[in-house]
Amino acid sequence: MHKPELLVTPTCVEDIEPLVKAGADAFMIGEQRFGLRLAGEFDRNQITQAVHTAHEGGARVYVAVNALFHNDMLPALPDYLTFLADAKVDAVVFGDPGVLMIAREAAPDLPLFWSTETTATNWYSANYWGRKGASRAVLARELNLDSVVEIKEHAEVPIEVHVHGMTCMFQSKRTLLGNYMEFQGKDLKVEGRRKDRNLFLFDPERDYKYPIWEDRNGTHIMSPKDVCMIDELDELMDAQIDSFKIDGLLKDSVYLIAVTKLYREALNLYAEDPDLYFDKKEELLEQVKKVQPKDRSIDTGFFFKETVF
Amino acid sequence: MAKISEKTVEGKRIIVKKPELLAPAGNLEKLKIAVEYGADAVFIGGQEFGLRSNAGNFSIDEMAEGVAYANKHNARIYVTTNIFAHNENMEGLEEYLKELERVGVSGIIVADPLIIETCKSAAPNLEVHLSTQQSLTNWQAVKFWKEEGLERVVLAREVSLEEMLEMKRHVDIEIETFIHGAMCIAYSGRCVLSNHMTARDSNRGGCCQSCRWDYFLYEGNDMAETALFDDGDAPFAMSPKDLNLIESIPKLVEAGIDSLKIEGRMKSIHYVATVVSVYRKVIDAYCADPDNFKIKREWLTELAKCANRPTAPAFFENTPGHEEQLFENHKKQASHDFTGLVLDYDEETKVVTLEQRNIFKPGDEVEFFGPQIDNFTQRVETIWDKKGKELDAARHPMQVVRFKVDRPLYPNNMMRKGVL
Numbered sequence A: 001m002h003k004p005e006l007l008v009t010p011t012c013v014e015d016i017e018p019l020v021k022a023g024a025d026a027f028m029i030g031e032q033r034f035g036l037r038l039a040g041e042f043d044r045n046q047i048t049q050a051v052h053t054a055h056e057g058g059a060r061v062y063v064a065v066n067a068l069f070h071n072d073m074l075p076a077l078p079d080y081l082t083f084l085a086d087a088k089v090d091a092v093v094f095g096d097p098g099v100l101m102i103a104r105e106a107a108p109d110l111p112l113f114w115s116t117e118t119t120a121t122n123w124y125s126a127n128y129w130g131r132k133g134a135s136r137a138v139l140a141r142e143l144n145l146d147s148v149v150e151i152k153e154h155a156e157v158p159i160e161v162h163v164h165g166m167t168c169m170f171q172s173k174r175t176l177l178g179n180y181m182e183f184q185g186k187d188l189k190v191e192g193r194r195k196d197r198n199l200f201l202f203d204p205e206r207d208y209k210y211p212i213w214e215d216r217n218g219t220h221i222m223s224p225k226d227v228c229m230i231d232e233l234d235e236l237m238d239a240q241i242d243s244f245k246i247d248g249l250l251k252d253s254v255y256l257i258a259v260t261k262l263y264r265e266a267l268n269l270y271a272e273d274p275d276l277y278f279d280k281k282e283e284l285l286e287q288v289k290k291v292q293p294k295d296r297s298i299d300t301g302f303f304f305k306e307t308v309f
Numbered sequence B: 001m002a003k004i005s006e007k008t009v010e011g012k013r014i015i016v017k018k019p020e021l022l023a024p025a026g027n028l029e030k031l032k033i034a035v036e037y038g039a040d041a042v043f044i045g046g047q048e049f050g051l052r053s054n055a056g057n058f059s060i061d062e063m064a065e066g067v068a069y070a071n072k073h074n075a076r077i078y079v080t081t082n083i084f085a086h087n088e089n090m091e092g093l094e095e096y097l098k099e100l101e102r103v104g105v106s107g108i109i110v111a112d113p114l115i116i117e118t119c120k121s122a123a124p125n126l127e128v129h130l131s132t133q134q135s136l137t138n139w140q141a142v143k144f145w146k147e148e149g150l151e152r153v154v155l156a157r158e159v160s161l162e163e164m165l166e167m168k169r170h171v172d173i174e175i176e177t178f179i180h181g182a183m184c185i186a187y188s189g190r191c192v193l194s195n196h197m198t199a200r201d202s203n204r205g206g207c208c209q210s211c212r213w214d215y216f217l218y219e220g221n222d223m224a225e226t227a228l229f230d231d232g233d234a235p236f237a238m239s240p241k242d243l244n245l246i247e248s249i250p251k252l253v254e255a256g257i258d259s260l261k262i263e264g265r266m267k268s269i270h271y272v273a274t275v276v277s278v279y280r281k282v283i284d285a286y287c288a289d290p291d292n293f294k295i296k297r298e299w300l301t302e303l304a305k306c307a308n309r310p311t312a313p314a315f316f317e318n319t320p321g322h323e324e325q326l327f328e329n330h331k332k333q334a335s336h337d338f339t340g341l342v343l344d345y346d347e348e349t350k351v352v353t354l355e356q357r358n359i360f361k362p363g364d365e366v367e368f369f370g371p372q373i374d375n376f377t378q379r380v381e382t383i384w385d386k387k388g389k390e391l392d393a394a395r396h397p398m399q400v401v402r403f404k405v406d407r408p409l410y411p412n413n414m415m416r417k418g419v420l
Helices: A013-022 A044-056 A071-086 A097-106 A123-131 A145-154 A176-183 A234-238 A253-272 A274-291 B028-036 B060-072 B093-102 B113-122 B139-147 B161-170 B193-198 B246-254 B269-288 B297-304
Strands: A005-008 A026-029 A060-065 A091-094 A112-114 A134-138 A159-165 A168-172 A199-203 A208-215 A218-222 A226-228 A243-246 B006-009 B012-015 B020-024 B041-045 B076-081 B107-110 B127-130 B152-154 B174-181 B216-220 B225-227 B242-244 B259-262 B336-346 B351-356 B365-370 B373-379 B383-385 B400-404 B414-418
Touching: A005 A253, A013 A044, A013 A253, A026 A044, A044 A060, A060 A071, A071 A097, A071 B139, A071 B161, A091 A097, A091 A134, A097 A112, A097 B139, A112 A123, A123 A134, A123 A145, A123 B113, A145 A159, A145 A234, A159 A253, A168 B193, A176 A208, A234 A253, A234 A274, A243 A253, A253 A274, B012 B269, B020 B028, B020 B174, B020 B269, B028 B041, B028 B060, B028 B269, B041 B060, B060 B076, B060 B093, B076 B093, B093 B113, B107 B113, B113 B127, B139 B152, B139 B161, B161 B174, B161 B246, B174 B246, B174 B269, B246 B269, B246 B297, B259 B269, B269 B297, B269 B336, B269 B365, B269 B414, B336 B365
Parallel strands: A005 A026, A005 A243, A026 A060, A060 A091, A091 A112, A112 A134, A134 A159, A159 A243, B020 B041, B020 B259, B041 B076, B076 B107, B107 B127, B127 B152, B152 B174, B174 B259
Antiparallel strands: A159 A226, A168 A218, A199 A208, A199 B216, A208 A218, B006 B012, B174 B242, B216 B225, B336 B351, B336 B414, B351 B400, B365 B373, B365 B414, B383 B400
């Protein structure tokens, strides 16, 4: 029976061991200088350490090099990619074709996963990036289940799908929080726009709260709810999706370990016998709800939603 | 590095190869106006595969007519096919691209590799230009697309002049950049606010401009929340001012940027005519005598006559601060209303025949402009309708009226009126 990878984005290097025990098969880590919206910040030492710990536990480590790079960052990339190859990371996650160009020279044997988030929306483009050297496509979160299944049916590369956690809705290069505070003349509050400050935008018309923060990649605005597909995994399993991602962004280690355990159980049950999963899935969902932060409700994202245009 | 093409005539430097002035058009009328007012190329949208699903957009027959008109005036037509397609959008793509090729479109503006590759095989005579939706921000990425066989790239709106120069140094490819109009505040293609808030897909033309709405900034979690604004403060907003690079045209020409693009397929013919004619004058004046060039004040005030929002240079030199955003009420602020389109002028009687676009009446001071004339103002005297009946005002949109104008006018000249 098909057993997909369970991929988790950990908050720190100390998360790796308990998450492996909880059932994670793979991790995506990195640092904001090169990667976007990571659950934790991993410098080179921590990457080396994470790879060591994960590999000992039989798990893989992928490193995010998926920022939108301007010219000034290009000189830093060959060295970073060479380091990652030497550190024996299992893959690099990229969106910018510039990374592809540099990796061909600097780290030709390093596997590359294509991940542009919002713009990975059809199977043709997934296969296109596969022909250019990607060995996995990470799909946009704004796709419905039918589209995801259809992409998988036509895909020549393994497919990764986000099944749990928050989603980025917006990235600007501008420092929008700092700009707002400066406009208000509140220079004292300009400091500390990092994501650990729990800033959010309130949208009174929809009664939604959107987490927002600034970092060196600009301003990021996140979805008002967390995706949770723990009770809807059957069609994704049947479609043989290759990797299921749990995003640990803005969550703590305790939460992440608990949720990873629940998904591990769900996937194991389904692989053993789908009926076992169907019997248990409501309970698994209830357990997710128990650990879910009170101000973050869950939904199924775009999996069962139609968008128009 | 690609060098700009110039020569010296009687000790004076002249720039031979001017950058292309690329204008938007939401329908056939706007396309013709854009060409007549000086655009070298026009980009339009078809019924499918383009963003701006609310714009007028062209049928294949209308495109054919547009291409024929453009060809007569040595202008080129590009078609935006820049959605990020979902599986279900693949249907009909090949036939569509073949139709574009058949009617003589010069190129397409594309973001999705699906459409790029399909075009290469199905309609190889079309040029392929990479859309700003791909958010190109570095020269290695530009090189990637060059190696993929693309003729031109449209850069991300976040790219500065210095960065453009570095791209030109490293890669020999045509570069197109925005010089005027509304902009995304997010990296284009990396914003799905519309999808999440209204279930409309921004990357398939459904953007509902959620970035221009007001929000309220708080700090906190499920335990406690603190407002980061006081009573009377403006709400949090991320609405950008519109781009305006008129004063930077010399630098763009010297940098050898190949195409200068005006945004706005949804804008009126008055907007297109005004903006195109001003940039036409700036580019021509600079290229004719770059070393003695000065920006004329009248060009700046001319642009303000149709401006929908305050304007700013955005990322051209630096990352923009709060001065380049709009907070609280930001009403439209064009200094003039478009009041009429000239249909005809009788040199003997000095009577203009004009299609009304906004109310005006005897006694009003109006301004005329157009590619054949220098702007002039005129006081409106008696207004007649088509049958010669005197009117107290020209009240009805599209109504054909007549009145006396001292100086000659030509069809498609425009009339505007200051807004008090």
